[in-house]
Amino acid sequence: MKYKAIPILICLLFSPTLPPSAYAQPHIGEKTPGFITSTLDGKRIALKDFWEQQGKKVLVLSFFATWCQPCKEDLRYLQKVQDQHGDKGLQVVAVLTQDTSKEDRVRNFMGELGVTLSVLMDEYGIIGKRYAVTALPCNFVVDKDGILKAKYFGYGEDVKKRFENQLMGLLLKP
Amino acid sequence: MKFFSSIFLSLILTLVAAVSAGKDLPKIAVWDLEARNIPATHAKELTSILVSEISKLEKYEVYSQDNVRTLAGWTTQRMKLGCNDTQCLIALGQMDIAKLISGSVGKIGTRYSISLNLFDTQKVKAENAVSEFCDSENELIELVQRAVRNLLGEIKREVGKQQLRVFGIKDKCEVPIWNVGDKWIYQNTDGSMRVEEVIGEEEDSYILSSGGSKGYDKKTMNIKWLITPKGKKEKYNKGNKKLFDFPLYVGKHWEVDYSGYAPVETRSVEYKIEYKIENIEAVSIKAGIFQAFKIRMTQMRWDLGLGGTVIWWYSPQVKNWVKRQTNDQRFFRETEWEHNAELFTYELK
Numbered sequence: 001m002k003y004k005a006i007p008i009l010i011c012l013l014f015s016p017t018l019p020p021s022a023y024a025q026p027h028i029g030e031k032t033p034g035f036i037t038s039t040l041d042g043k044r045i046a047l048k049d050f051w052e053q054q055g056k057k058v059l060v061l062s063f064f065a066t067w068c069q070p071c072k073e074d075l076r077y078l079q080k081v082q083d084q085h086g087d088k089g090l091q092v093v094a095v096l097t098q099d100t101s102k103e104d105r106v107r108n109f110m111g112e113l114g115v116t117l118s119v120l121m122d123e124y125g126i127i128g129k130r131y132a133v134t135a136l137p138c139n140f141v142v143d144k145d146g147i148l149k150a151k152y153f154g155y156g157e158d159v160k161k162r163f164e165n166q167l168m169g170l171l172l173k174p
Numbered sequence: 175m176k177f178f179s180s181i182f183l184s185l186i187l188t189l190v191a192a193v194s195a196g197k198d199l200p201k202i203a204v205w206d207l208e209a210r211n212i213p214a215t216h217a218k219e220l221t222s223i224l225v226s227e228i229s230k231l232e233k234y235e236v237y238s239q240d241n242v243r244t245l246a247g248w249t250t251q252r253m254k255l256g257c258n259d260t261q262c263l264i265a266l267g268q269m270d271i272a273k274l275i276s277g278s279v280g281k282i283g284t285r286y287s288i289s290l291n292l293f294d295t296q297k298v299k300a301e302n303a304v305s306e307f308c309d310s311e312n313e314l315i316e317l318v319q320r321a322v323r324n325l326l327g328e329i330k331r332e333v334g335k336q337q338l339r340v341f342g343i344k345d346k347c348e349v350p351i352w353n354v355g356d357k358w359i360y361q362n363t364d365g366s367m368r369v370e371e372v373i374g375e376e377e378d379s380y381i382l383s384s385g386g387s388k389g390y391d392k393k394t395m396n397i398k399w400l401i402t403p404k405g406k407k408e409k410y411n412k413g414n415k416k417l418f419d420f421p422l423y424v425g426k427h428w429e430v431d432y433s434g435y436a437p438v439e440t441r442s443v444e445y446k447i448e449y450k451i452e453n454i455e456a457v458s459i460k461a462g463i464f465q466a467f468k469i470r471m472t473q474m475r476w477d478l479g480l481g482g483t484v485i486w487w488y489s490p491q492v493k494n495w496v497k498r499q500t501n502d503q504r505f506f507r508e509t510e511w512e513h514n515a516e517l518f519t520y521e522l523k
Contacts (some may be wrong), residue, residue, distance in 0.1 A: 025477055034270040035267065035269070036268065036271075036272065037264070037267055037268050037272045038264065044295075044296050044297065046267075046272075046296055122268060123481070124261075124264070124265045126245065126246060126268040126269055127246075130245075130270075133371050
């Protein structure tokens with residue numbers, strides 16, 4: 001009888017059959033979770049390409065949905081930030097999550113906002129889940145080495161101020 | 175059994191993850207092998223072995239089907255659909271899993287097969303596929319190990335490295351220098367093992383233990399003497415003294431005539447053996463992949479007009495033969511030293 005507990009104990013000890021990086025919440029100061037997905041135009045892209053193929057850039061990942069009202073203002077704001085700092089090595093990328101809208105619908109949505117940011121698709125919500133996105137909009141700031149530096153929920157003046165301070169600091173670094 | 179199998183797979187994946195956590199390795203998902211006409215437990219075990227084999231490469235972080243199911247939040251029903259469709263590959267990519275291996279293990283007639291597919295989640299398409307076959311259930315473990323290395327292009331790479339190391343400098347192979355403690359373990363097709371070990375060295379000979387003990391001439395590697403079951407040292411004159419005629423090089427040919435004991439007839443008969451070194455080729459066996467001289471040995475019995483062929487593969491790296499294959503099991507059925515076998519592992523001092 002007592003031996004029956006052994007396999008259970010082994011299971012408890014080693015229950016994370018899941019490689020830790022798959023489930024761990026992204027922590028500030030650690031490598032940002034990678035992913036491979038499609039752009040709105042159907043081009044396949046890996047997140048690491050932003051560092052490995054496109055030169056070192058500060059990356060902002062902005063999770064949004066077409067049904068999310070605050071996301072509209074956030075995207076317009078991020079477009080302005082991109083226009084101002086794009087030449088300094090900033091790349092803002094919008095990630096469509098928790099949204100089953102078709103590509104045309106998303107294109108129209110972005111067009112109406114006047115936003116031309118690259119859009120990555122998270123049609124199964126997996127990327128959002130891995131980044132622990134529990135509210136929208138949700139923005140992540142990643143430095144030129146792929147390290148996650150900040151995470152912001154919502155859209156407001158306080159958030160914008162903190163976001164801009166963080167961004168400026170990172171853009172100034174070589 | 176299934177329970178322990180799951181624990182084993184869990185342990186492997188946990189250890190693999192722990193080891194690879196800091197290395198930022200590309201991630202690979204391994205879907206459970208589908209069992210076709212074989213017990214499901216076999217397929218489960220072979221999946222574990224496949225995972226273990228990938229982890230040995232230290233090039234990937236390995237994820238199981240269960241990892242994927244939990245992360246994607248998919249139902250059991252969805253998982254049963256497999257992962258060969260675009261949707262599934264896209265989902266894997268979003269988990270940052272770059273590659274997927276899926277496949278099956280099956281039995282057709284008396285033969286077993288392992289088929290593996292490799293998918294690239296960024297390109298969302300199949301990248302490679304291999305099928306390998308064997309004649310017995312005992313060979314399935316080695317078969318899956320070989321198949322997955324082949325699938326991931328490791329065999330080609332290993333062969334490439336071997337070629338660089340062996341070709342060019344070793345197109346002529348001189349007589350090997352053995353050291354006391356050198357050991358070769360061979361596996362026969364029935365799974366039994368035979369150990370050969372250098373247990374001593376004298377001025378002009380090596381003493382090799384392989385069941386009994388024999389003395390090999392250091393200059394020629396011909397057998398000079400043997401120790402009888404009663405422990406007496408006797409000059410070797412009852413069998414073939416010369417297996418390999420060093421130096422070895424492609425195109426070399428030699429002949430040996432000898433009187434040998436025919437166990438069935440319990441008498442001595444006359445044999446003639448012709449050897450020819452045909453080429454140098456890569457041999458993939460349990461002990462690894464080796465560049466080896468392929469030596470065709472044709473043995474004749476003059477009195478009966480019968481003959482058979484044994485092919486030996488000799489590896490300079492291993493300092494011994496690595497594979498032996500006969501094309502006539504009947505002719506050689508009484509002489510164990512000519513049966514099919516291959517090197518399982520070896521150790522050189």
